[in-house]
Amino acid sequence: MKIPEHHSVHKGLQAPLIFRQLKGTFIYYGLGCLLSGLLLTMLLSALISLWAGLMAGVLISGVGLGITLHVQRKGLYQKSRFQGIVHLTKLI
Numbered sequence: 001m002k003i004p005e006h007h008s009v010h011k012g013l014q015a016p017l018i019f020r021q022l023k024g025t026f027i028y029y030g031l032g033c034l035l036s037g038l039l040l041t042m043l044l045s046a047l048i049s050l051w052a053g054l055m056a057g058v059l060i061s062g063v064g065l066g067i068t069l070h071v072q073r074k075g076l077y078q079k080s081r082f083q084g085i086v087h088l089t090k091l092i
Contacts, residue, residue, distance in 0.1 A: 026072045033064025 016024040041057030 021069060021072075023072065026068055029068045029071075030065055033068060034061050037061030037064065 017027065019027050022030045037057040037060040040060050041053045043053070044056050045053030
C-alpha cells in the first residue's frame, strides 16, 4: 500500500523518555522505590512510631533511588564487560 505524498508519517519521539535524571524503564523503577518507601513509612508509623517510620521510609526511598541511578549508568541490559584475554579451545 502506497502512502500518499501529501500525508506525513509520525514516527514518534525517536528518543527515550526522560524525567528528572531517570530514562525510559528506570522511571518505573524510581517510582516503585518512592512508593515502597511511602508504604513502609505509613506501616511503620502506625505500628512503631512516627520517627521510625519516617527514617525507614527516607532510607528505603533514598537507597532505592541511588541504586536505580547507579544501575542506569550501566545501561538498560547491563551487559558484562569482560576485560581480559579469552582462550577458545576446539572441542572436536
